[in-house]
Amino acid sequence: MDTQFLKAFVEIADCGSFTQAAERLHLSQPAISKRVTALEEQIGHALFDRVGRRISLTDAGRMLLPYARQVLQQIEDGKRALSHLHEEIGGRLSIGTSHHIGLHRLPPVLRRYTQDYPSVDLDIHFMDSEVACEAVLAGKLELGIVTLPTQPLPQLQQQMVWPDPLAVVVGRHHPLAGRRKLSLRELAEHPAVLPDQATYTHRIVTAELQRLGATPRVRLATNYLETLKMLAAIGLGWSVLPASMLDDSLCVLKIPELSVQRELGLVWHEKRAISAAAQALIALLPEHRERTGRR
Template sequence: MELRRFRYFVAVVEEGGFTRAAERLHVAQPGISAQIRLLERELGAELLDRTGRGVRLTAAGEAVLPYARAALAAVDGARDAVAELAGLVRGRVSIGMVTSMPSDIVPDLLAGYHRDHPNVEIRLVEGNSHGLLRELLAGALDVVFVGLAGEPPAGVGVQTVRDEEFVAVVGPNDPLASAGTVPLHALGDRALAVLPTGTGVRDAVERAFAAAGLTPRVAFEAADPYVVAQLAARGLGVALVPRSLADAHSDEWRRVLIEGGVLRGRLVLAWRSDGPVSPAARVLTTRARARL
């Protein structure tokens, strides 16, 4: 079984199609298609569903993908380990971050890493916390910055970047506008503007409401917490956002604290604590942890 077939297969999955995979690997598209067909013949099952627009994993493809990534990671790790012994760090690292990530942390981290290790290819993607953690555990990402309301999944190590209280934001004419602090129950029947399901903030909101015996009445969702706050500022309910954001734009809306500080969440750096890790990823993780 040729390793390059696994590499082509993983590239097609990650890029969402044969054309973009061919561009990434600098290989002719028919060659990639032919090699994946040979891989499917060797395994005795179709790995990709080609019937619709683009390609999708079949059940067999879902089962094979983690092993393909592990095989590639093992070979790349062996190669990089030899290079590391010679005083080099090369290879590829993949980083994921949530949309609400503070703007300075990742660019500063990656700029310093690239300066010291220019031979390492760096890939950065954005997503929600649940999706990024899945990609981390699957081996598609090496480190991620995600929101976390509870404990991390098994096999994931974390370091807290920020532990923050969430607050309510309302418009100037809202009944809560003059309230400095309210109990969570005061929001029980209000239309809420929050981040989507799969984000750390949404997890924290749902956990806090459940602990109080309430069900959040979510009316508006947006991936950007600033947009969420702007909806509330214009009279469309109550937004629940990190306190740092509310304080930074206090001239645009009214901030209301939640009694007892029951609504909190963490922004964390996360990495795989089990399984093989390439030298390039290990150096990035060590550097990130030291910086944070």
């Protein structure tokens, strides 16, 4: 049974779409359809019910799916284990990271990594931290460099690399800008623009606000911190952003009772083999933190 057929089957099952699966695997739709058809011919059962544009797994498809995932993961684990036999570190390393970390933390790390390990084929996926963690758990990614989960996830190991203090900010022309003393109650009277509810950052911020008895009045929410920075800068509301993003377009509000921080770092699956390429990156990240003064 060809593993490429299994990969196509699993990706379609996860996406619920031949078109999306083809895009993720960098295939044409006819090509991915042929792989599924060939797999169905090999096992003698239809794997998907196709009704118009909607697809769903047949009983045979639901039965095969966990076995297909296990086969693909065992093959990937074997490749990672064998990577330690080579003196030169190489191969493919799949990592997922957020846009914020990709812009503000990773460039010097990846520059050093590609210089030290030119034979590694870096496969970088930009996505929400929560999605990256799920992809690591599912075996689709070897490592995540993410905002760490607020609660430990089963089978997911994590290592903090960068503490990331957050600041309450407004635009320069916001009514609260320049206030020397500000209470949390006064802040809550104004609309906020905050990270989306599904994000770890949103959970960290709202949990701290609720602990202090404040409920933010959220005007807009988005996953992208760069967008939140723009929205705050033009005066649509106050926000909570990493201190590393602050510039002259924003004014930091000092609220004595409010202190918020998140942690950025690594996640990997505790029961799956770690390749030599991944271990090299895991070792490099803390070194980078030391050189940058633990920012």
